[in-house]
Amino acid sequence: MAYVAVRGGAEAIEASLEHLQYERVKRGAHISVHTLQSTMRGFLDQVMSESSLYSERLASLAMKQSEGNAEEAVFLLRAHRSTLPRMYYSTVTNAREMFVLRRISASFKDIPGGQILGASHDYLHRLLDFDLLEETVADVELKKAAFEQINKPEESNLALEQLPKVMDYLRDEGLIRKFSLNNQEPKDVTKQALTFPTNRSQRLQTLTRGQTGTITSLGYAGLRGYGASHPNVGEVRVGWQPIYVALEDDDMDPYYIGAIKLTEVESFIPVDVDDDGQQVLEFDVGYGACFGQNETKAIAMSIVDHALEVGGDSPIHDEEFVLLHVDMIESTGFISHLKMPHYVTFQAKLEQMRSIKKEGNQ
Amino acid sequence: METVHFTQLTFRTLMDCFARPGSKGTLQTLHSIDGLYPQTLSVLMTLFDGEISFQAVDDSKRLHQELRQWTGAKVKDYHEADFIIVPANANKEQILKVLEVVKIGNLIDPQQSATIVMELPQQSNEVVYQLTGPGILHKELVELGLSPDILALRAIRNREFPLGVDLILIDENGKVLALPRTTKLEEVKS
Amino acid sequence: MSAVPFALLDEQSKREIRRAILKGIAIPGYQVPFASRELPIARGWGTGGLQVTLALIGKNDVLKVIDQGSDDSVNAVNIKKLVTKTTGVQTTTRTQDATLVQSRHRIPEVPLRADQVLVLQVPEPEPLRDIERSEFKTKRYHAEKEYSGAYLMLFEQIMRYNQTSQGADYPVLVNGRYVMNPSPIPRFDNPKIHQSDALILFGAGREKKIYAVPPYTNVESLAFEDYPFVVEQFEGKVCRETGLSDVFLDELTDEVTGETYYVCNDTSYMQEILQQKVAAK
Numbered sequence: 001m002a003y004v005a006v007r008g009g010a011e012a013i014e015a016s017l018e019h020l021q022y023e024r025v026k027r028g029a030h031i032s033v034h035t036l037q038s039t040m041r042g043f044l045d046q047v048m049s050e051s052s053l054y055s056e057r058l059a060s061l062a063m064k065q066s067e068g069n070a071e072e073a074v075f076l077l078r079a080h081r082s083t084l085p086r087m088y089y090s091t092v093t094n095a096r097e098m099f100v101l102r103r104i105s106a107s108f109k110d111i112p113g114g115q116i117l118g119a120s121h122d123y124l125h126r127l128l129d130f131d132l133l134e135e136t137v138a139d140v141e142l143k144k145a146a147f148e149q150i151n152k153p154e155e156s157n158l159a160l161e162q163l164p165k166v167m168d169y170l171r172d173e174g175l176i177r178k179f180s181l182n183n184q185e186p187k188d189v190t191k192q193a194l195t196f197p198t199n200r201s202q203r204l205q206t207l208t209r210g211q212t213g214t215i216t217s218l219g220y221a222g223l224r225g226y227g228a229s230h231p232n233v234g235e236v237r238v239g240w241q242p243i244y245v246a247l248e249d250d251d252m253d254p255y256y257i258g259a260i261k262l263t264e265v266e267s268f269i270p271v272d273v274d275d276d277g278q279q280v281l282e283f284d285v286g287y288g289a290c291f292g293q294n295e296t297k298a299i300a301m302s303i304v305d306h307a308l309e310v311g312g313d314s315p316i317h318d319e320e321f322v323l324l325h326v327d328m329i330e331s332t333g334f335i336s337h338l339k340m341p342h343y344v345t346f347q348a349k350l351e352q353m354r355s356i357k358k359e360g361n362q
Numbered sequence: 363m364e365t366v367h368f369t370q371l372t373f374r375t376l377m378d379c380f381a382r383p384g385s386k387g388t389l390q391t392l393h394s395i396d397g398l399y400p401q402t403l404s405v406l407m408t409l410f411d412g413e414i415s416f417q418a419v420d421d422s423k424r425l426h427q428e429l430r431q432w433t434g435a436k437v438k439d440y441h442e443a444d445f446i447i448v449p450a451n452a453n454k455e456q457i458l459k460v461l462e463v464v465k466i467g468n469l470i471d472p473q474q475s476a477t478i479v480m481e482l483p484q485q486s487n488e489v490v491y492q493l494t495g496p497g498i499l500h501k502e503l504v505e506l507g508l509s510p511d512i513l514a515l516r517a518i519r520n521r522e523f524p525l526g527v528d529l530i531l532i533d534e535n536g537k538v539l540a541l542p543r544t545t546k547l548e549e550v551k552s
Numbered sequence: 553m554s555a556v557p558f559a560l561l562d563e564q565s566k567r568e569i570r571r572a573i574l575k576g577i578a579i580p581g582y583q584v585p586f587a588s589r590e591l592p593i594a595r596g597w598g599t600g601g602l603q604v605t606l607a608l609i610g611k612n613d614v615l616k617v618i619d620q621g622s623d624d625s626v627n628a629v630n631i632k633k634l635v636t637k638t639t640g641v642q643t644t645t646r647t648q649d650a651t652l653v654q655s656r657h658r659i660p661e662v663p664l665r666a667d668q669v670l671v672l673q674v675p676e677p678e679p680l681r682d683i684e685r686s687e688f689k690t691k692r693y694h695a696e697k698e699y700s701g702a703y704l705m706l707f708e709q710i711m712r713y714n715q716t717s718q719g720a721d722y723p724v725l726v727n728g729r730y731v732m733n734p735s736p737i738p739r740f741d742n743p744k745i746h747q748s749d750a751l752i753l754f755g756a757g758r759e760k761k762i763y764a765v766p767p768y769t770n771v772e773s774l775a776f777e778d779y780p781f782v783v784e785q786f787e788g789k790v791c792r793e794t795g796l797s798d799v800f801l802d803e804l805t806d807e808v809t810g811e812t813y814y815v816c817n818d819t820s821y822m823q824e825i826l827q828q829k830v831a832a833k
Contacts, residue, residue: 010629078590085562087412087434191413191568193585193760195471196688320686330758333595337675340597340627344620344657344817347803348738349719351784356713366558370610373570377608380577381751381766382666409574411567469695473575473584496580496727496769523729528578542578544727544766 024067036060045261045292046070050328051077052190052209054260054291071332078329089188091244091254095264095289096162098239102293105166106233107268113163118238120295166235167266170283177273177282198319203308207301208290210326218316218326219300226314227307231267231286238263238293264289267302271310284309365407368392372408376530379540384493384502389536395432397425397449399481401536403432406479410435410445418447419456425449440464443476450481450534454509461515464527472524475543482507482533495545503550507533513547559606560638565589569607569762573753576764581726582694583677583761591634591757598631598656599757601673605635605654608669608753614642616650621658621800621817628656645820657720659741661799661818664750666767672735674756677763679723679733699731702774710779722781725772726765739773740783740800746771791816794825 037044037060044059051059051074058077066072102118105111117123170176186201189209194202207215223230241262244254265288273282286306288298307316308323315321325331368390375387389401397420398406410416410433417440418425426437429447440446441463448457457480467475488505491513506513508531520526526543541547559566565587572586591599598619609615617632619625623645631654632643644650647662656673664670680690683701693701702723709717716722720736724745734742735754745752745765752765765771775781790797792813799821801814816822 010624013626013629075590075594076592079592082565082589082591083556083560083562085564189587190589191564191587193587195585196686196691320688324687329590330595333597333599334675334758335596336594337596341620341625342657343802344738344800345720345736347801347817348740348784350803351786352715352717352719355785356715356717359714364558366563367611369563369566370559370608373566374608374610377570377573377577377751380574381764409567409571411564413564413568414571470691471585472579472582473572477574497577497766499768524579524582528574544578544580 024065031064033057033060033064036063041293043068043070043073045294046212046297047073047077049291049294049297050074050209050211051081052291053077053081071328074328075332086191088245088247090257091246093241093243095237095241095262096165098161098163098237098241098262098264099259100160100163100237100239101261102239103163103235103237104233105235107166107235108169111166111235112169113159116158116160160239163237165266167268167285170234170268175283176268177271177284194323196320198323200305200309203319203323204287204289204301204305206323206326207288207304210297210301211328211331212294212297214326214328214331215297215304216300218322219303222303222307222316227303227312227316231269231303231306233299234266234268234285236263236265236295236299238295261292262289263292263294263298265295265298265302267299267306269306363390363392365392368404369408372404375538376405376408376540379530379538380497380528380542382497383495383541383545384498384504384539386537386539389532389538391536393432395425395428397422397451398447399450399532399534399536401538402447402449402479402481402532405530405532405538406433406445406447409477412436414444415442416445416447417443418449419452419460420447420449446476446478448478448480450483454511457512458515461512461519461527464519466519466525466527469525472526475525475527477528477530479530479532480508482531484534490550491547492550493541493545493547495542497542498545504539506531506539510549516541517547556638558639559609560591560634561589561603561606565603566607569603572762573604573607573764576753576762577751577766579730580766580769581724581730581732581763583732583756583763586760586762588757588760593630593634595758596675598627598654598673600755600759600762601654601656601671601757602631602634602755603757604671604753604755604762605631605652606638608671609635609639609641609652611639611641613651614644614649616644616647616653616820617655618653618658618660618818618820619656621802622819624819646824647820657736657738658800658818659737659744661816661821663744664748666749668750670748670750670752672737672752672754674733674735674754674759674761676721677733677754677756677759677761679731694730697729699725702731703776706774707776710776715779715782723774725774727769727771731774732763732765734771738784738800739781742771742773742781742783786814789814791822794822794829796822796825 037056043063044056047070048054048059062073062076100116103116189202189205240259242259243257245257246254267286268283269286270281271284273280284306286302288301290298304316308319311317375389379387389404391400391404393403394400395403412434415436415438417437440460446460446464464476467473488507490503490505493502493504520543528543529541531539568586572584576584591602615635617628619628636643647660652669654671678690680693680701683705684690706716720738721733722739722742723731724734726732734745747768749767751767754763773781786801789801793815796816800817802817804813806813
């Protein structure tokens with residue numbers, strides 16, 4: 001009977017699920033959610049971004065439960081998100097208010113407020129550190145203590161809050177293309193389906209939820225020649241972004257509900273602008289932002305954002321091509337659904353092919 | 363009854379009424395506010411939240427405020443609102459004026475149209491109508507306490523299917539009946 | 553940490569789906585966009601149908617779930633398990649006993665009644681997608697009732713093969729207005745949508761669309777006067793178990809003899825016929 005599940009399918013599924021549970025524990029080792037949360041920053045940042053759910057604790061749980069499978073972890077978090085009521089929207093979040101952990105510009109050697117390298121893989125030699133094979137908890141504690149012994153200056157004049165943006169400098173000089181202020185209420189893509197043409201808020205939300213690898217590839221394609229833009233990274237900033245919620249019919253100041261780690265990118269893309277009949281060159285800004293520290297994704301997002309903003313013929317300028325295919329849950333779901341039985345549709349096709357063949361033989 | 367189960371039951375009643383225009387469903391009640399039948403509030407609690415907008419044919423700000431507090435729905439002008447509430451005490455002229463301007467969707471997005479939740483006042487003169495359209499097996503005869511003028515204007519606003527408005531009618535006994543835009547009504551002269 | 557709500561989805565999500573369902577019924581065959589929540593089962597595995605079911609289901613419902621005609625198939629079992637786990641409702645395999653039937657790729661052989669609702673899972677809701685990949689454009693074709701492309705596609709098949717080669721998911725015209733994908737049911741099932749006693753709802757989770765065919769609504773499969781619509785013909789073939797010939801059949805191979813044989817695809821219907829036969833003896 002094999003694939004034609006007349007009876008017995010339920011038992012087979014139960015057995016498969018049990019087998020899966022066994023896989024997670026069969027080597028007899030244990031890892032706590034706390035340990036994952038304390039050591040797996042990069043993975044957690046990526047899945048929080050792709051699942052649009054900011055919780056390191058739940059992301060760690062998802063990681064544990066899914067045995068470190070990013071696709072499954074995002075899936076778990078998205079599904080959990082569907083069960084949560086969403087009562088409020090935050091007020092407009094301005095990254096000028098960010099407590100900056102890292103902030104660099106590729107466009108200027110020196111920027112007001114300074115280049116702040118923070119923690120980054122960018123300057124690392126990617127060599128396996130075999131010492132970590134033998135690292136113990138005691139080693140970790142020793143290293144931690146040693147770092148914390150390093151003398152910090154009592155006072156620092158390095159400002160980490162209210163840092164100006166590189167863009168402000170260019171804007172003051174009139175080099176950024178002017179647009180009228182757009183105060184349109186954003187549309188929540190998780191509460192209202194996308195309709196085409198989309199507006200920018202819908203595009204940015206879809207991109208920031210997009211699968212990291214997909215966004216990176218699309219950005220790369222744009223950069224390599226399938227897009228019209230070669231951007232300059234104006235500014236990458238990573239830091240703690242305070243979030244506020246304002247209640248309607250309430251005269252109080254907005255309520256501070258906490259801070260999230262955020263990566264924000266502004267890319268500068270030169271464009272021809274018609275200034276009263278005269279052709280001049282000005283900069284457009286491509287924008288990228290995502291939960292956690294995901295610099296590659298945010299930069300790629302800024303390229304795709306701009307490509308979609310200006311439109312064009314190649315795939316990365318096509319909003320339906322980009323926005324309908326970057327979501328991890330949608331792409332992996334539909335690809336994996338091919339594993340489901342399709343014998344009725346196949347039988348319908350088979351019957352037709354035979355009939356066509358018979359017709360042809362007559 | 364817990365709200366989740368209450369709204370589920372209310373929705374199923376509404377869905378059956380939409381699927382079978384002319385058939386009358388019975389609405390349950392859970393809460394009440396001044397100025398509306400409690401069954402009307404049941405419908406609003408089931409369909410309203412912060413993602414939709416409404417406007418009542420009512421001059422009092424109080425009703426708007428209370429409904430906002432109950433449901434989180436936003437108040438918008440008649441020509442923009444997703445739902446229009448017509449309390450039993452609204453007069454015909456007011457209703458006609460509103461019905462004239464409510465949104466009927468566009469050909470690309472015909473769902474962006476208003477749904478009108480209308481209370482039928484007590485002791486209104488009932489007229490017998492014959493209903494035809496999807497959801498109706500045989501020509502259904504229904505007695506409705508609704509002014510022919512309102513139904514005539516409804517017909518005008520619904521004349522270019524798929525554009526149009528959908529009506530939910532609730533009487534003082536909590537009976538509910540739906541007239542989606544596909545339903546055609548014809549007065550039966552006795 | 554948090555208890556899952558009744559029928560999994562939060563109230564807000566259900567409200568949005570419910571509003572979309574009412575619009576869908578009011579505009580038969582029109583694909584109403586909805587936000588579509590992520591569910592614990594994968595997109596493409598019936599999340600559209602499942603969201604409709606979760607928005608509909610109440611404590612007193614009796615649920616039947618089938619996949620490709622079978623109550624016991626991987627997908628059906630999984631969906632049923634999720635719904636019962638979050639609602640505690642009763643399930644059944646007997647079509648007659650269900651108040652709510654969720655199905656992938658089949659309409660049951662036992663005719664549905666007015667007090668039942670059929671929910672069909674839809675992978676690709678857009679009947680014009682094969683001829684136009686842009687959603688922006690297909691929405692405009694529907695707006696203008698511009699369906700020449702859909703007919704042209706069938707016409708080209710006829711020119712090539714002297715018949716249509718569209719297998720399952722054969723497009724229909726609903727209420728004389730909208731061309732609609734009936735979901736990948738075999739053509740055999742298309743006539744069951746026409747003037748059905750039961751309300752039929754369609755959910756496409758990944759493509760974020762909900763649509764409906766109300767009861768007693770005209771639904772015609774697209775065809776030409778000289779090339780009428782035909783359903784799958786199982787000429788001279790009968791179900792090996794029941795002897796039935798007026799049902800949709802699965803084609804199987806006997807593992808021992810290598811012979812091809814046929815059985816009734818709707819497994820619960822087959823069981824019932826078999827039980828009746830045993831009882832009659």
